[in-house]
Amino acid sequence: MAVDVKICGIRDAEGMDAAVEAGANLIGFVFFPPSPRFVAPRAAAALSTRHVGGPVRVGLFVDPTDEDIATVLAAVPLGLIQLHGEETPERAAAIRARFGLPVMKALGIAEEADFAPVAAFAPVVDRFLFDARPPPGGPLPGGNAQPFEWRLMAGRAIPKPWLLAGGLTPANVAEAIRTAGAPGVDVSSGVERARGVKDAGLIRAFVAAAKG
Numbered sequence: 731m732a733v734d735v736k737i738c739g740i741r742d743a744e745g746m747d748a749a750v751e752a753g754a755n756l757i758g759f760v761f762f763p764p765s766p767r768f769v770a771p772r773a774a775a776a777l778s779t780r781h782v783g784g785p786v787r788v789g790l791f792v793d794p795t796d797e798d799i800a801t802v803l804a805a806v807p808l809g810l811i812q813l814h815g816e817e818t819p820e821r822a823a824a825i826r827a828r829f830g831l832p833v834m835k836a837l838g839i840a841e842e843a844d845f846a847p848v849a850a851f852a853p854v855v856d857r858f859l860f861d862a863r864p865p866p867g868g869p870l871p872g873g874n875a876q877p878f879e880w881r882l883m884a885g886r887a888i889p890k891p892w893l894l895a896g897g898l899t900p901a902n903v904a905e906a907i908r909t910a911g912a913p914g915v916d917v918s919s920g921v922e923r924a925r926g927v928k929d930a931g932l933i934r935a936f937v938a939a940a941k942g
């Protein structure tokens with residue numbers, strides 16, 4: 731099975747080129763200002779033009795206003811909107827309708843009950859991203875290098891395509907895919923040499939391990 735790979739938090743040409751050349755299917759730009767991976771829309775647009783027609787550009791937002799999304803879309807040709815905050819199914823539906831783009835909803839997972847929102851989101855989103863539930867009071871809702879129990883995904887019927895995320899690295903991604911039965915994976919910290927700084931070698935190793 732071909733596994734989709736998303737490299738999230740791309741901020742510079744080294745990361746962008748490495749991700750595209752390694753064969754990533756999705757490139758994530760973080761439009762959440764408190765994140766060390768935040769990229770300004772104009773910078774994301776410049777990175778995007780390096781590989782026209784390449785992988786899907788994903789815009790990551792946390793509880794965005796319509797204006798936040800419109801500002802980014804005026805500069806960057808996104809193919810997917812990732813919602814990584816406390817958005818409701820109604821808000822996800824409104825964003826999808828207003829901008830005419832597919833939406834991926836991130837859900838934080840630590841236990842069985844965390845899958846409950848899947849049923850309400852499934853009719854109004856195009857993909858799910860299952861990430862570790864962020865630590866209470868932690869600084870970021872994602873990108874925390876925190877894995878969750880992959881076996882919670884095994885054999886689970888998810889009605890839309892989905893990505894597994896949280897603490898993935900070149901060393902553990904193959905096992906994570908096998909254990910979770912994941913059709914796709916998403917990584918940020920595990921391909922960085924310092925917080926917010928992507929490493930081309932780690933990106934190549936991650937994509938090769940995920941797709942190998």
Ligand SMILES: O=C(O)c1ccccc1NCC(=O)[C@H](O)[C@H](O)COP(=O)(O)O
Pocket residue numbers: 738739758760762765766767768790792814861870871872873874875876877895896897898916917918919920
């Ligand atoms: O990466 C961030 O800085 C971030 C900030 C706010 C919300 C979400 C964020 N990242 C979400 C992602 O898509 C990450 O790739 C995912 O959480 C996995 O991160 P990691 O465990 O660091 O690989």
